Amino acid sequence: MYSLATVQKYCKSTKGLTEFSSRYVSKTATKTVSEFEYDAPSMKTAVPGPKSQELLRQLGEIQNVGAIHFFCNYEESRGNYLVDVDGNRMLDVYTQISSIPIGYNHPALIKVMTNPNNVSAFVNRPALGILPPENFPEKLFESLLSIAPSGMNRVQTMACGSCSNENAFKSMFIWYRNKERGYASPSEQEVGTCMINQSPGCPDLSILSFMGAFHGRTMGCLATTHSKAIHKLDIPSFDWPIAPFPKLQYPLEEFVRENAQEEARCLEEVEDLIVKWRQKGKPVAGIVIEPIQAEGGDNHASPDFFIKLRNIARKHGCAFHVDEVQTGGGTTGKFWAHEHWGLDDPADIVSFSKKLLTGGYYHRDELQPDKPYRIFNTWMGDPSKNLFLSEVLNVIRRENLLEEVTRSGKALLQGLYSLQTQYPHILSRARGQGTFCAIDACSDATRDSIMLKARNKGLFMGSCGEKTIRFRPALVFKEYHVHQLLNILNDILAEHK
């Protein structure tokens, strides 16, 4: 998180700009924009336009299309600009739910595709757990292991975020039971009862999660997800403990004492729940948490909170799982958001997906399953995604994109502070780390209305929580784009007055 002083310094200069001209002007625009990219949004119709509407009708015969915004022309999309089928070109700060790392049609990724040496990786998807390709260890070393969080030297790939968390949970359960039985072989009774879903073979263990969390939607993950009722309604679940996530006041630097109290309250509740669930006969095998609750409303907590939580996990013998599915990949200015905490005692598991293009999780040595086939499925990921990831990492390094993210993030947050100062009746609680920023509207209706107006002006944003706008641009999002974003928002808010 930036210091308040830094942010205020930026705010001041920007505020001056907006107050006088209501427009941000980027003198360096042409230099900072990649050659292959467009230079601005360009709108031809309201969104969704007529072509999108016709396609919605067609797809509606096959699927529920209620969540679809519009149909895209991915061929014509470039960098930060998403083009739809009606020819509208939008500045995209949602990037496929935060899963496009370096923008659309990046030339480096096209090169990966057109390299004849890579053809085989795409057309022959292996069962990685039994028959990996020759270059699999090498590709893991040069991609995922080259960015491994500190303390982690093992990684398991998976196809998506939910599978990553499901298997991370399984690893924690296996680790916990192996500890409990002193690493002895399972009893005959355990082997027999597990086949019919009964204890002790299928033990009554639990994962502690946090209110407002999102860890995925398969049934294990869903038992730890508590962001929106529509995700969970009607689906059977597990009786697992759910702790309060700190409800902090922003900017964090202005409410240090109040926030510390709130975090202490939540940590106390965590310990109470661990004790209570142990007494209930459903011990907590692991604690799972996001560095920023990214679906539940962009809820932040301090490094101190996370360090203390990690210590609680250690004290009670629970594994500590950091879910970086949305926060990972560089968008907070470090490759992993939890690197901002300065943990002395690393996490046990760090899961990822989205911007990493492949799902998976890192883990400490002791979290590795003791036997083959305990963590297993047919594909176990997809080596063609690892090829893309290697190249994404090359681009991030070559173009110093983490520094860019830090720079753009500062400009974005200062701009949001400025907007909420100008429009205090509409906006509040601007917050962020890198470009992983958010701001709240005064109501969900206002939030939704701002988002629709922005879309029609060429700015595509996402929402989260009850009335939050979340910003999830790609790592190639420059100050030039920040200014476009702020200008569009400013126009909408000015009309809203």
Next chain:
Amino acid sequence: MYSLATVQKYCKSTKGLTEFSSRYVSKTATKTVSEFEYDAPSMKTAVPGPKSQELLRQLGEIQNVGAIHFFCNYEESRGNYLVDVDGNRMLDVYTQISSIPIGYNHPALIKVMTNPNNVSAFVNRPALGILPPENFPEKLFESLLSIAPSGMNRVQTMACGSCSNENAFKSMFIWYRNKERGYASPSEQEVGTCMINQSPGCPDLSILSFMGAFHGRTMGCLATTHSKAIHKLDIPSFDWPIAPFPKLQYPLEEFVRENAQEEARCLEEVEDLIVKWRQKGKPVAGIVIEPIQAEGGDNHASPDFFIKLRNIARKHGCAFHVDEVQTGGGTTGKFWAHEHWGLDDPADIVSFSKKLLTGGYYHRDELQPDKPYRIFNTWMGDPSKNLFLSEVLNVIRRENLLEEVTRSGKALLQGLYSLQTQYPHILSRARGQGTFCAIDACSDATRDSIMLKARNKGLFMGSCGEKTIRFRPALVFKEYHVHQLLNILNDILAEHK
């Protein structure tokens, strides 16, 4: 399933062949083998060879490598032949756990990759549920919907088999609860309790599965999987009913009366369990079953069994979910194995993955979730896999591969019958549909020994159940390849005497 008469007819002629020469000779070999393919296995080292062993050591620093057979050279693999990093070329009848539809490096798939129009689909993976590409409806119609099982006109793609089944289960739960509440809006209590994993919002509903079943390894799927203890040990589960799957005697045609009795016993137990779980307050929302239990030992049941099971589901208001993750895609001689049953009342859900290259499930209209975001995740599949699938379907049609599968399957099953007649102390219970065949060894040790010897002679097979060898060749597996397979097996068995 072939009639016994047909099979015996084939067996007779083949048996003659083997009895006199111990070798199958394919006169049409050169014609039936695709131009791009090799003509036979070719072995240079024992498997795993030295290069594989070195790579195992490297990967062992990152992952548990206990399940890895060897490392592959996918570039050099062709058609039915898998080449390893030590230059060994094996006839592959396991095909990446049954997930390679038309062989390695099929020229048609390479063309998909090298077509410049397709580049964008690979480098820009969309969030399909909110921003699908322009051609998404068209590609669904020309790929998945063109092969939809009868009664199914809706399809949802997913990234893998486990996610497909997890979401199919969720669809059944949502459908069941909507029925129960008369399609009214959920109560405030439901909305509130679901957020904390409690009933009535997270209701105590169940899925009925069968002993020996395999439906995946994420926690919802795993509660319906009962094939091997190692998959389930130490993972918390749900108290869901598990019915016995018929243990039939083979060939099915010789044990019609005994098998019918066994199937009746199992169906009675299914009804008892449905009643019992309703009384327990955990009503059965859905029944999930594989057409052939493909991990649990290639256990078959008759069309009559499945038709009656479907009727039981209908009678008790449970959804009926056919899991075709392993059986689907043409390998039984029909595109979907359950098409062999002749159901008048179609299933409610049919899930798929593996040979379809994308995961997903078909469903009836009423199984579609009533609201967006109830069945949802970031990627919801991968359009680049749909491109490959479209081309796979073109190849299947152009080359009449379902007919080939039927022809090769007859030759394979007749050959297995012949082998078990020759080696009754080693082999028994040959069974199959299309090329989806299996045979049992007298013990797991014998089975494993046969498989290792076969591998060193250039035949790579899979196992399932306790002592079963399963055959899962690609759809381009011809009679010529059947003969290679049988010759290798024959040699091993002859030595084994």
